[in-house]
Amino acid sequence: MPGVVAIRRNAGWLTISALIGGGLNFLYALGLTWLLPVRDYAAFAGTQALLVVCGTAAAASAPWMLSQRLARNPPPAARRDAISFAVFLTLAQGLLAALLVGALAAAIGHGSLLLAAVAASAAFSIFAATTSAGYLQGRQRFARLAVLLAGEVGVKVVSGVLLVLAGAGVAGVVAGIALGAVAVTLAAAPPMLRDLEAGVRWLRDRGLWRLLLGLSGVQVGVVVLCNLDLVLGSLLARDSAGFAGYQVAVVLSRVPFYLASSLSVAVFTGLVSRKSRTSAAMGPMVGILIASTIVVGVSVATLPLPVARVFLPHSYPSTVESLVPYTAPAGALAALTNLGTTFFQAEGRFSAACMALAVGILALSVGGVAGLSLLGVRGLAYAALGAQLLTAILLLGLAVRYWGLAVLPRPWPLAASVAALPLFVLRPLPAVWAAYSCVLCLAVGWQTLFRRHDAGDDQALPQGGRSPRVYLLTVGPISPPWNGADTNLGRALVNAEIGVSFTFLGQLGDTTRLAPEHRRIELSFATGIPTPREQLRILGRIAVEHGDYELVHMIATFGRSRLREELLWALPLIRNHPLVVTCPNGDYLPQGLLGRAREVVTVSAHTEQRLRGLGLERVRRIAPGVDLKTFRPQPAAEAQRRLGLEPRPYLLFAGHHDPGGGLDAALRLTGELRADFPGLGLLTAMRSRPGREHARERERARALAADLGLEAGSVFDLGPFADIPRALQACRAVLFQPLRVGRKMDLPMVLLEALAFGRPIIVSPVDALPELADGSPAVTVCEPGDRAALEAAGRLLDSEAAFDQGSAAARRLAECRYSATAMADAYSQLYAQVLGREAAASAARELAEAVG
Structure with missing residues (x-):
């Protein structure tokens, strides 16, 4: 029962033990007021005060040091050194305490040598008992420890009362304290003493001395x-x-x-x-x-x-x-x-x-x-x-x-x-x-x-085959309508069965089915793109995240903001856990933050080369993937009907109203193609961005369409929340010929989904887009306005055989390179490697600490 829940329950049993012991001690103290004469009770109170000081001193040194070392399951040699150190320290402290308590008890008892001897024995026994209890604490035998601590009080009370009734007086009461401590030692010490090692090698263990001094x-x-x-x-x-x-x-x-x-x-x-x-x-x-x-x-x-x-x-x-x-x-x-x-x-x-x-x-x-x-x-x-x-x-x-x-x-x-x-x-x-x-x-x-109280309480490190817990941090919510590269990559990981428990941000009220091992933190978002206020809300939620994770995996496209980079690194969730960063886009790469990550992942060779050029060593490329079972070739007619479109051929452009974003090239190519294919339509799925520039670009695109003679019935704007899967099924091909990719994913997800649906794509030779090509009719790479784009699109529109050939090639390319299953498996291996390195580094630190 690992994690916070186990800590609470262990504390619960110890508390019950303390309550039982405290109740017995209280009744015992009241009973002694009747069993002991006033003079003897004063001697008992003084001697007990001395023994309480002994107990406090004993608990403040060897037991916690021993439990710390044993709880980390050290190598046998280090375990033996810790036990030997604790035992010899206990002997030295116990003997010193026995001498001091014995002398003081003799003074309190008006020269009673019997009381002095019994008090000295009790002081030594208390030191031995606390170290034995520390051994059980380190071995995490809390139930047994709780029973022993309650049993110690029981033995003390029973034996003390019997000895007082037998005429032993104060010495009998103090002897009861000693017998209770001896009972704990006899029950807990034998397994510990089997690891006791002769010699003084532990004297050279600086780590033990530092630990002892710090805890004490x-x-x-x-x-x-x-x-x-x-x-x-x-x-x-x-x-x-x-x-x-x-x-x-x-x-x-x-x-x-x-x-x-x-x-x-x-x-x-x-x-x-x-x-x-x-x-x-x-x-x-x-x-x-x-x-x-x-x-x-x-x-x-x-x-x-x-x-x-x-x-x-x-x-x-x-x-x-x-x-x-x-x-x-x-x-x-x-x-x-x-x-x-x-x-x-x-x-x-x-x-x-x-x-x-x-x-x-x-x-x-x-x-x-x-x-x-x-x-x-x-x-x-x-x-x-x-x-x-x-x-x-x-x-x-x-x-x-x-x-x-x-x-x-x-x-x-x-x-x-x-x-x-x-x-x-x-x-x-x-x-x-x-x-x-x-x-x-x-x-x-x-x-x-x-x-x-909280589903997040029982979150602990993986032990005994438990799946590792990963906090999957994305810019937007991993929820419909799946508008961002980070959310789509996150969705592929969450839906994959790779033996990892993910925690992630989702939209409030999202009813998407979720595997029981995952945890969705629901926040309210107006759109799939968080506003500045929503970004602050995300930062605030992450700042108070109390879950216990082995890894944080951040999937983010970064803006040029040094302040935001430092704020991210200042978050305890990111600073205190191993960090893996996936960069869907290489437009801006925050070298400081990426340099602190255990591993940096890119989706393209283009960005991978840039990162290596910046001096980063732990960089790898994992191709993005789509769910090939969900995205598979379908007839266009049904999708067109559901979108309310006439049954005719369409091309699709999906992007933003950005300068040089590719919409102009799609409009011009459509205008040229309509000379030979007058029924051709262009579907546009334009995601919104805040700001005036977006509105200006939208108006400019409308003016360009009018100049090209593209009347209202030839360009169909599906809106910022378009049903992209149906739009992909409804078209013959996808156009994406920007002057630069900008802040979109290096290999835009809509293009990968198009390939999975069996729709050929026409792209420009900028940034990482040429990496999509495999030499087949699935991908055409050419400059905007180039004759090759006109010819490729014309073949797909003119010949069913050419379209079928291109569609089959597109599907093969998606199956070969862009499978969500392959992507998830690659991330699973990455997580295992990072966690393996962390475990090895932790073991090395503990070993170094153990050997001084």
């Missing part, structure tokens, strides 16, 4: 930022009672932080194992956290006093109530920081995360001291909230810079805020409030962690 630096920074306010308060607060209330409020407000910790474990492993990318995972994960935090935060903020008095001493509730409005959002922001730094750790951007954390710590240090001096405990609350907000903003800003707007959460978590509003109304009814709060927390937790 970030996690220590998170711990410091989240606890510095409590440290400052304990040292500087003059109002002890008020600060005690602040501590309780902070504890209640930190519930989202533990959810973020569960999410972080699953997110980190999912990202470093390449099952998902940050650009795809961060938005949904932050959304999950926000949705859950809203419910928990509102529950804490509206906590009724009668409910608070159930588990708080009588002197606390009023103080807690006054501080929760500040500690609750601070706790939510701390959770966001905890989760946010995970993405930076997974991507290896340790310095950026540490910088943001350092700014937050500095702000909290200065603000906390000033706040305590001026406003007391409330000033400390203000400073903590401000520092957490500043840090979260910095992290999100850096995330947008690195991975784009897709990292921002979708608006659906705001629904949780609506569902939480009744808690304010139900506050005077404590029993109803408690029931609704519990149901709401469970419902939101289930919805966010175990239900699927």
Whole structure:
């Protein structure tokens, strides 16, 4: 179950485990107040605080480093080095922690050597257990990890209670903690220890040391930022009672932080194992956290006093109530920081995360001291909230810079805020409030962690035979009426069965049948040619694209705009993924953008030579293709009837009202041919372009037709949205003799479709058009006004045998060169080669990192 959905579900099981463990710990702590004398409970609380610090330190070093290496499935030698490094680091840290905790526990226990020995054993066991858990995390055994973590608390509680009842006192409680950690180690460590290797080769692995320092630096920074306010308060607060209330409020407000910790474990492993990318995972994960935090935060903020008095001493509730409005959002922001730094750790951007954390710590240090001096405990609350907000903003800003707007959460978590509003109304009814709060927390937790919100969530790298995901980026929508070269090439790829899952832009409301593995992103377009406003809408949609793709394939005819080129490259979707660019036209070639692409594809040898002349090496030519099953020879009579035409011979010109675009040559040739074939008609399918020049050219063409004696009944304008397939069937031949191809595809699609329909074509010898010729009657290449065009068209109109011969030759040429199936197969091979190179490069980087 790869991708974001897997991360969510893994986080869900870890959260359930944490809730079970937290509930047991809470009941255990309450039970110990009855089982232990006051003096012994104070010794237990002090020793437990030491062990909590040990757990935090242990989790911030070896486990995450080990899980990162194992999740990437390294070579055996690198795996053994990582495990050996983690084990020996754990031994060193565990022994040091045991000595320190043992000494401090002896002081807390008034010289009790038994408590010191048990506390030292517990400290060492905690380090061993966290590294063992890190091994399971790296091997992605999350269900087993969740069971073990809940089981650890169970063993601790049962053994601790039994030992206390047996008369062991505080030492028995601490021994229970040690036994719980030992249980995790015994269950998880044996497979890990089988890969343990003697020797110190791992000491020379600089990659492991860099990884350890980076991960430890970030996690220590998170711990410091989240606890510095409590440290400052304990040292500087003059109002002890008020600060005690602040501590309780902070504890209640930190519930989202533990959810973020569960999410972080699953997110980190999912990202470093390449099952998902940050650009795809961060938005949904932050959304999950926000949705859950809203419910928990509102529950804490509206906590009724009668409910608070159930588990708080009588002197606390009023103080807690006054501080929760500040500690609750601070706790939510701390959770966001905890989760946010995970993405930076997974991507290896340790310095950026540490910088943001350092700014937050500095702000909290200065603000906390000033706040305590001026406003007391409330000033400390203000400073903590401000520092957490500043840090979260910095992290999100850096995330947008690195991975784009897709990292921002979708608006659906705001629904949780609506569902939480009744808690304010139900506050005077404590029993109803408690029931609704519990149901709401469970419902939101289930919805966010175990239900699927978005079809794009489960988008991951291909594993185990899954088809690669390709974002097919075209200028216009891949939808009817199929007016552009990019959309027609895109249609051929989407319709082909080449084992690729395409995501592409389509017209809103398009009902064209689509294979289930593909995804159409629907936008509204006025025509097949996007207006400037629609182009901005396309850029905006791409900018927030959150899907996880292996490849981006751009099919575009480029204009002379350096700004647009830089804007395209700035899009995270393009910048952060391997890019393949198909250039249907060689009129303008943006060398900077094409130079960054993994592969550049042309449709003609003409443009291929130009690109190689610019110094580009990874260039290949793939001939464009048409669907030979759809475009096949048909009698002209039926098509003429459906177009409302009289049954007579026609020629076809399809293009634009561009200067030198070929319409003039078609009109003149038709005028000359009508001397011998007075019933001849010319069909024109003229696509619109915005601007006055287009209108002027249209009027000039009408004047030229009148000058040539082509009355209204001889030239038939089929309009900008002409049914091109029927127009091709209705004609005898297609004329296209421009002075330059301009921004049309080097080998215009209408000419390829004409060949597939068995209609010969007459073209001019400009740009790539001569490449169409194969020496058969299918293609005539000559200058506009040349006698050869008149003779070729005359033969096709005069002789059925000549037309049949030309038609058969045209069909053979299309089958030989311009099959959509052959084109799709060529792109399938290209995708495989590019992805293969990417995989090899990634493996090489990981190997280099593994060996230092």
